[in-house]
Amino acid sequence: MISIFKDIFEYQFLKNAVLAAFLVSIAAGIIGTYITSRRLVFLSGGITHASFGGIGIAYYMGISPVIGAIVFSVLSAFGIEVLSHRKNIREDSAIGILWAFGMAVGIIFIFLTPGYAPNLMSFLFGSILTVTNSDLIYLIILNLVVILFFILFYRQILYIAFDQEFARSQKIPVNFFNYILIAFIAIAIVLSIRVVGIILLISLFTVPPTIANVFSNHFGKIIFWSILISFIGAFIGLLLSYSINIPSGAAIVVVFVLMFGIVKSVSVLFQHINRKKKLKVIIDK
């Protein structure tokens, strides 16, 4: 186990993996807090799977799969946002349709791509050990933009997320913010695919904020704790995967859920003790 710390400094691929985990934790912590607070988890799952269509098309056309996935998933996200404003289409049905459609398009185009067939498994389950320098640069740019946007417009984002109707009555450009944020969700998702893969990705955006929400009810603090929890979880997952040779994406998800279990149990225990104390005070009086 100790040797891995030495290896991190020795091997470029491990260094990149840890860096990627760190950068993804920041983006997923911020965006994930927004997603869970607004209950957009299912929407985000839809965008994640729809992005696979973009990856397939990009391979077929011979362009960068990251760019293809970003274009496809941002457009799907906007599509869901537009569709769900119409009264005759239910939002969750629209998401369900796009979810499977994106996957289908991706599978067909990857099948049609002549010659070298890209490794489907690495998209579905992630391959954090093959993160490239350009992946890291994309992640750094995304993080800078997202962090700046959330610092500048923290209050607007929070108030719109809490009560859109009221924000609208205050003449805040609610739709503008909604589209920007949904584009951030789509881009953050696509750039995180490398770490845990499409199938496991949603855990990265939901488990850390849910853990943070157990002990904090403050939007900004949940963001901070989510980033920290996310990085700790991803790092432990990586260690596990490296030392006992299991798939890294799955290891990270399992660590996340174990962390959730521990934090939740401790919090329930504390509540129980507090209640007993209070009861005792009342009885003593």
Next chain:
Amino acid sequence: MGKILDLIDVTVGYGSDVILRDVNIDVLDNDFIGVIGPNGGGKTTLLRLLLGEINPFQGQLNFYPLSKNETLFGYLPQVSTIDRKFPIKVIDIVLSGLMSRNGLFGGDKKKNKEKALEILRIAGVDHLHNYSVGELSGGQLQRVFLSRALISEPRLLILDEPNTFVDNKFEKELYELLKELNKKMAIIIVSHDVGTITSYVKTIACVNRNLHYHRSNRITAEQLASYDCPIQVISHGKIPHTVLLDHLKEKDHDQHI
């Protein structure tokens, strides 16, 4: 008394469905208008129109602001539309009422916070300022939302059924508070409870697919029927404020065809 806004022959709805037809009403400073009508009659649509969430199909909606940076509306939505698990603190909810005032970068934070606490004190819930929304009861939440609506010192306060989910004690306090606030601002209140609001409001708007503006707070069951405004007043039995005999002769309500 200045005019705040008026609606001229407004028709409005969603998609291809018309909800309200040919609506005419003026809202003046210090008005206190009770909006009544059956469910599905268009009360919420009227509010959404005033708040600028939807646009008229036909007709005009005009605002008459006194100055460029005045806050026109304070808005108290129905509590049931709120996600009670959202991670936000009471003080931040109240501060969100200053959104339109402070522009992009939030203004003087310390001053705003003091103001928010002061408003919460008036509403009687300043001790809850550090609570999160999930820890509040229905009545406490209403007080917090009222504080949010008031912090920007609006010219017009709009309340959407503030008397749901609250106890009688709070309801009475709320109406007394509104009466006091009405000296400084116009108020539009949507309510099911016709019996109670008629003793506080100055005028009544009956909304059922169209709008009958009754320029008095006294209204009879017959009048309600003539406005095609079937509301719970029937199940409530007698309405307080029995109408004076000569009331009809005053012609103090608009005649609509």
